[in-house]
Amino acid sequence: MFSFSKFFLASSLEEAYSELLKNKKNIILGGTSYLRMGNTSWNTAIDLSNLNLNYILEKEDFISIGAMTNFRSLETNSLLKDYFGEIFNTALKDIIGVQFRTNVTVGATVFSKYGFSDLIPVLLALGSKVKLFNGGILTLESFLNESDI
Structure with missing residues (x-):
């Protein structure tokens, strides 16, 4: 604990x-x-729970996912299903249980660079980028390779 x-x-x-x-x-x-x-x-x-960082939004040429968005939202979101089929559902559905997936956030998982993450390979395959406060926008691959971030 x-x-x-x-x-x-x-x-x-x-x-x-x-x-x-x-x-x-x-x-x-x-x-x-x-x-x-x-x-x-x-x-x-x-x-960060009061900062409205729990979202999945379609922008002009990309989909934006907030740092406080939980895995369950990724797994069940219709916008993500429309664009990417079942990739998020398939990758995340077997992680412990629904209650756990409702608690685990995208930002914490990506920022922590967990080697055991089932989400990070999906985001890498989709060519995702990371927007850091005061750090700009990096490809996820670049972010994962940085040791001082």
């Missing part, structure tokens, strides 16, 4: 980023499913 000394509910990305940089032991909370498996103490837990 993980623990933290302080809880910070961010009201903007700028605020969350500023709080994150204050201490190396501060952490951004995603769904926290994988954090719960460890035994680490953190200084400040930063919650």
